[in-house]
Amino acid sequence: MENTDKSITKNLILGLQHLLAMYSGDILVPLLVGGALHFSTQQMTYLVSMDIFMCGIATLLQLKRTPWTGIAMPVVLGCAVEYVAPLQNIGNNFGWSYMYGGIIAAGIFIMLISGPFAKLRRFFPPVVTGSLITLIGFTLIPVAFQNLGGGNASAKSFGAPVNLVLGFTTALIIIVINIWGRGFFKQISILVGILAGTILAIVLGTVGFAPVSAANWFQLPIPFYFGIPKFEWSSIATMILAALTCMIESTGVYYALADVTGQKLSTDDMKRGYRSEGLAAIFGGIFNTFPYSTFSQNVGIVQLSGIKKLRPVYYSAGLLLVLGLIPKFGAIATLIPSSVLGGAMLVMFGMVGAQGIKMLAAIEMNNKNLLIMAVSIGLGLGVTTQPALFQFLPAELQTILGNGMVVGSFTAVILNIFLNNTSIKNQVEEEQ
Numbered sequence: 001m002e003n004t005d006k007s008i009t010k011n012l013i014l015g016l017q018h019l020l021a022m023y024s025g026d027i028l029v030p031l032l033v034g035g036a037l038h039f040s041t042q043q044m045t046y047l048v049s050m051d052i053f054m055c056g057i058a059t060l061l062q063l064k065r066t067p068w069t070g071i072a073m074p075v076v077l078g079c080a081v082e083y084v085a086p087l088q089n090i091g092n093n094f095g096w097s098y099m100y101g102g103i104i105a106a107g108i109f110i111m112l113i114s115g116p117f118a119k120l121r122r123f124f125p126p127v128v129t130g131s132l133i134t135l136i137g138f139t140l141i142p143v144a145f146q147n148l149g150g151g152n153a154s155a156k157s158f159g160a161p162v163n164l165v166l167g168f169t170t171a172l173i174i175i176v177i178n179i180w181g182r183g184f185f186k187q188i189s190i191l192v193g194i195l196a197g198t199i200l201a202i203v204l205g206t207v208g209f210a211p212v213s214a215a216n217w218f219q220l221p222i223p224f225y226f227g228i229p230k231f232e233w234s235s236i237a238t239m240i241l242a243a244l245t246c247m248i249e250s251t252g253v254y255y256a257l258a259d260v261t262g263q264k265l266s267t268d269d270m271k272r273g274y275r276s277e278g279l280a281a282i283f284g285g286i287f288n289t290f291p292y293s294t295f296s297q298n299v300g301i302v303q304l305s306g307i308k309k310l311r312p313v314y315y316s317a318g319l320l321l322v323l324g325l326i327p328k329f330g331a332i333a334t335l336i337p338s339s340v341l342g343g344a345m346l347v348m349f350g351m352v353g354a355q356g357i358k359m360l361a362a363i364e365m366n367n368k369n370l371l372i373m374a375v376s377i378g379l380g381l382g383v384t385t386q387p388a389l390f391q392f393l394p395a396e397l398q399t400i401l402g403n404g405m406v407v408g409s410f411t412a413v414i415l416n417i418f419l420n421n422t423s424i425k426n427q428v429e430e431e432q
């Protein structure tokens with residue numbers, strides 16, 4: 001009985017680590033969208049709480065393998081930032097109902113194309129997936145640094161000494177634990193770093209407890225809380241473009257996790273993974289929250305902790321459900337300073353990028369493969385750091401071309417087809 005209790009405690013702590021890694025990235029979306037649409041405090045409380053709750057539902061859909069859904073890998077789902085601008089535009093120009101109609105339509109679209117999209121996996125040989133995983137990590141480094149500086153780059157306090165101290169101290173603690181730590185303590189290095197950074201922030205007086213006092217004790221999910229979804233073609237098209245962007249990102253995350261966990265991905269695995277995200281988006285539209293996709297942040301945790309089992313992520317999903325139903329407890333996690341999370345992200349995202357480099361190191365370094373890596377990674381990092389490059393293009397194109405992951409992925413796939421066309425033909429013949 002004692003061993004069972006210890007196992008439950010360890011899995012619960014590992015699940016909490018997964019939750020904290022994705023929490024700030026996820027609640028950022030309802031804060032940005034709700035703020036742009038001028039939600040009231042009560043509406044914003046519901047939006048954040050239900051978003052957290054639906055993250056738990058979406059994660060469970062992806063963890064549990066069924067004949068139709070579930071990739072059954074250690075993944076946590078949340079709302080991607082790629083959806084922020086499209087949702088803001090639809091909400092402001094057409095209204096909230098059309099926003100949720102677009103989300104439901106995008107979810108149905110994802111489920112319908114999951115089969116054909118999964119067959120594209122033959123166009124993702126190691127040179128492409130390695131470049132893609134490298135990009136997943138390195139395109140997120142600017143996000144880590146933005147958080148490390150305080151979260152808002154336009155704020156006067158951005159980069160304040162206290163933010164730098166908190167962020168780099170958190171990163172240093174995680175690094176030190178990974179070098180000299182042992183056993184379970186090493187496995188929860190991210191969690192220890194975040195908690196230590198937050199305690200230091202409390203000591204320095206930079207943490208306020210007002211969000212916890214203002215939050216409600218209980219909130220049930222209510223279908224169509226903000227209104228019955230309505231459908232309009234341009235809103236649907238905009239959401240579909242954003243969904244395709246996220247599907248490409250999810251593909252990279254699937255391959256990254258497969259590499260870390262030593263699993264071999266099949267076409268059916270990919271289908272179930274995409275269908276889970278499509279179904280999660282439909283639920284998001286019904287409960288007036290968001291579409292959901294696989295979070296890349298958590299790949300770094302799997303890599304750092306060495307824990308590749310699903311059980312801790314089931315605990316993480318359970319914690320998300322509880323936090324979503326009890327907003328006051330959920331508000332406690334919002335006390336973690338952005339700079340502390342930025343320090344943790346710096347290590348996590350760097351590890352994901354390093355995993356991609358490790359994959360690339362195993363391939364033949366001929367001129368063709370070097371060109372694929374150089375151009376795809378270069379373009380992906382370039383548009384990530386300078387998204388204003390496409391500011392004069394239509395908003396729909398900006399959504400696609402401003403995403404380093406998408407630009408890098410398309411570039412790697414297209415260059416591989418032209419430069420390594422023989423290997424592509426061989427892969428097609430092998431599948432037939």
